[in-house]
Amino acid sequence: MLKRKGQLCQHGVPDYSGRLTDAEFLAYNTVFAPLEHEVQQVSAIRDSINQLEASLSRLLDAGVNERVTPLDTVRGNDGAEWQVIEPLLKPPRSEVLWCKQAMGSEVEFAIIERLSPNSPLAKAQGPCEVQMTSHDPKRLIQDFIRGQREMLQLWVYDIVANVRESLEERFSGQNLSRVVKAIAQRCTKEASPKETIIPSQQRRRIEGLHV
Amino acid sequence: MSIGLTELPPPPSKPLERLAYSVHEAAEMLGVHYFSVYWLIQRGKLRVCRAIPGKLLIPRSELLKLLNSE
Numbered sequence: 154m155l156k157r158k159g160q161l162c163q164h165g166v167p168d169y170s171g172r173l174t175d176a177e178f179l180a181y182n183t184v185f186a187p188l189e190h191e192v193q194q195v196s197a198i199r200d201s202i203n204q205l206e207a208s209l210s211r212l213l214d215a216g217v218n219e220r221v222t223p224l225d226t227v228r229g230n231d232g233a234e235w236q237v238i239e240p241l242l243k244p245p246r247s248e249v250l251w252c253k254q255a256m257g258s259e260v261e262f263a264i265i266e267r268l269s270p271n272s273p274l275a276k277a278q279g280p281c282e283v284q285m286t287s288h289d290p291k292r293l294i295q296d297f298i299r300g301q302r303e304m305l306q307l308w309v310y311d312i313v314a315n316v317r318e319s320l321e322e323r324f325s326g327q328n329l330s331r332v333v334k335a336i337a338q339r340c341t342k343e344a345s346p347k348e349t350i351i352p353s354q355q356r357r358r359i360e361g362l363h364v
Numbered sequence: 365m366s367i368g369l370t371e372l373p374p375p376p377s378k379p380l381e382r383l384a385y386s387v388h389e390a391a392e393m394l395g396v397h398y399f400s401v402y403w404l405i406q407r408g409k410l411r412v413c414r415a416i417p418g419k420l421l422i423p424r425s426e427l428l429k430l431l432n433s434e
Contacts, residue, residue, distance in 0.1 A: 191398075198399065244399040266403070272395025277431045284407065304406040307420070311387055311402075314418030 168342045169335035181332045184319045188312060188336075194245075195308055196343040201242050202301045203346060209294060215239055216253060216262060216290045227252065227265060230279035235263055241297070246272070249284075251294070262290045264297050305344040313337045384413060384421040393427055404430075 155162040160174035166181055173181060205212070216238050223236035227250065235252035241264070242249040248267045253260050264285040268275040285300075287293040316336050320329045387405075391398040404410040405420060410430065412420045 194399070245397040247396060247400055266400065268396060268400065273431055274394040274396050274400075284403075300403075300406055304402050307406055308398075308402045310418045311420045314416055314420075315386075318416060318419065 166335050166339070168339040171331060171335070173331065173335065176327065177329060177332050180320060180324050180327070180329050181335060183323060184316050184332070185336055185339075188316070191312065192340055192343050195305055195312075195340065198242065198244060198301070199305055199344055199346065202298055202305075205241060205294070206298055206346075209291070212239065212241075212251065212294060213290055216251065217260075227267060227281045228279075229263065229265055229281050229283040231283045233283075235265060235281075235283075242301075250281075253290075259288055261286055261288055262293050264293065302344075302346060309337075309340045309344045312340050382424060384415075384423050385427065387420050387422065390422045390427055394430065 155172065157174050160176060162172040162174055164173040164175070164178035164181075166173060166178070223238065224240075225237040227235050227237060229235055229252075233254055235250075235254050238251045238253055240248055241251050246269050250265045250267055252263045252265050254263070263283050266282050266284055268280050268282070270276075270280040285293060285297060287296075313333065313336065317333050320327075320332060385393065387398050387401050390410075391401045394401065401410065401422075405412055405422075410422060411426050412422055415421055
């Protein structure tokens, strides 16, 4: 069995092809355990986004079909009253809504985030923030999906940066680059739209390696 | 020569304010989940600085701007 610094590389971890030594495995578990719930949330949002993409035509039908009764109406922070077509996402403490309003002969569509009304942000900005609008519903949903995937990538970069910082604080002086790499690969997989092989250049960027 | 406690400068009357906050800290201050904060950052509604590679830090001034825009 392969050895590093006299220790056997015997521990496998999810989504990482290499094996970790006892010291690396301890560090991995120490920093990953408090993150596990957050990584599950990344994965849950990724799944919701995938489902939205898969049901795009149904969402568009619901948006343009006049016979569909709106679920609710909300007043956006733009002052306009919007009809809720369907909730798109339900992350903790908020809800992302797919909405429309008639503007003369045209229909305008919007993505609105409804926050908990007691939050300081809702008190300052209003509980229903109009995030995106368009007269083209397909483009709006596609832009929303693309934006959410970019957001997940940003989230993963931040998780990995926090992992690196936590390792430096708790295990100062040890070379734990393989631990960072293993956690980065696990998180990236949880955020990826499909289970694909991550291009090496992107992987290096996430792991903070400079080439 | 020893310095007595009475010669030390008095402690500041209030704790020093932080210049920037992590996404989780910002979410707590705004009363939202960090999903909402990452989304604000992705849409460019919340400016970030990156002191450590990859780590997102939100300047206090940006949070105050969001909270004082009534």
